[in-house]
Amino acid sequence: xxxxxxxxxxxxxxxxxxxxxxxxxxxxxxxxxxxxxxxxxxxxxxxxxxxxxxxxxxxxxxxxxxxxxxxxxxxxxxxxxxxxxxxxxxxxxxxxxxxxxxxxxxxxxxxxxxxxxx
Amino acid sequence: xxxxxxxxxxxxxxxxxxxxxxxxxxxxxxxxxxxxxxxxxxxxxxxxxxxxxxxxxxxxxxxxxxxxxxxxxxxxxxxxxxxxxxxxxxxxxxxxxxxxxxxxxxxxx
Numbered sequence: 139x140x141x142x143x144x145x146x147x148x149x150x151x152x153x154x155x156x157x158x159x160x161x162x163x164x165x166x167x168x169x170x171x172x173x174x175x176x177x178x179x180x181x182x183x184x185x186x187x188x189x190x191x192x193x194x195x196x197x198x199x200x201x202x203x204x205x206x207x208x209x210x211x212x213x214x215x216x217x218x219x220x221x222x223x224x225x226x227x228x229x230x231x232x233x234x235x236x237x238x239x240x241x242x243x244x245x246x247x248x249x250x251x252x253x254x255x256x
Numbered sequence: 257x258x259x260x261x262x263x264x265x266x267x268x269x270x271x272x273x274x275x276x277x278x279x280x281x282x283x284x285x286x287x288x289x290x291x292x293x294x295x296x297x298x299x300x301x302x303x304x305x306x307x308x309x310x311x312x313x314x315x316x317x318x319x320x321x322x323x324x325x326x327x328x329x330x331x332x333x334x335x336x337x338x339x340x341x342x343x344x345x346x347x348x349x350x351x352x353x354x355x356x357x358x359x360x361x362x363x364x365x
Contacts, residue, residue: 142299171353173355180355180356180357180358181294181300181343181355181358182355183353183354183355196354226297228299228300230299230300244302244305245302245353246302247298247299247300247301248299249297249298249299250297250298250299
């Protein structure tokens with residue numbers, strides 16, 4: 139089975155621009171989560187999508203948004219880029235959604251997109 | 257969501273057993289304890305998950321006391337390739353994961 143793929147792997151933008159990152163989950167996985175990783179703040183949860191609906195959201199400004207398509211692929215968008223948005227953006231997928239009495243679903247991470255804002 | 261506390265860094269030598277302890281005093285009844293490993297420039301990788309007592313898989317063991325307010329990840333006979341950052345998380349059934357700072361393990365020859 140192919141793993142989680144993210145495109146592009148590297149991106150350079152300038153302040154004020156917007157950017158869209160793409161994530162293709164493992165086939166059959168319905169949940170996709172996004173994370174931002176920086177040396178200063180570590181790994182921070184952005185949001186999670188399941189069945190095209192945002193189910194969880196971290197503490198990021200509205201400039202960060204996302205969506206999920208019917209095939210579970212997901213995109214995240216950052217508008218009006220700031221220097222502080224430079225980071226590694228990671229996407230993770232998991233097999234099932236939340237709820238019920240099932241145990242926590244292991245998340246499978248992609249290689250990330252390295253975004254540099256100049 | 258339960259907050260976790262773990263040591264910032266640890267050093268070890270090849271062949272030794274490494275134990276990393278994580279505190280999660282406010283863990284909820286439905287929370288599971290989960291550990292991830294991350295190498296530089298890669299996404300985190302799931303290591304092990306448990307709810308109570310002891311869990312063992314091919315790479316690690318996880319010890320959880322009865323009160324569940326802490327847990328210990330045990331890595332037997334570490335090698336240089338185990339040098340990585342290890343994250344402890346407590347996660348409910350809503351897939352909302354909050355990573356802490358993690359423990360940077362350095363294995364020396």
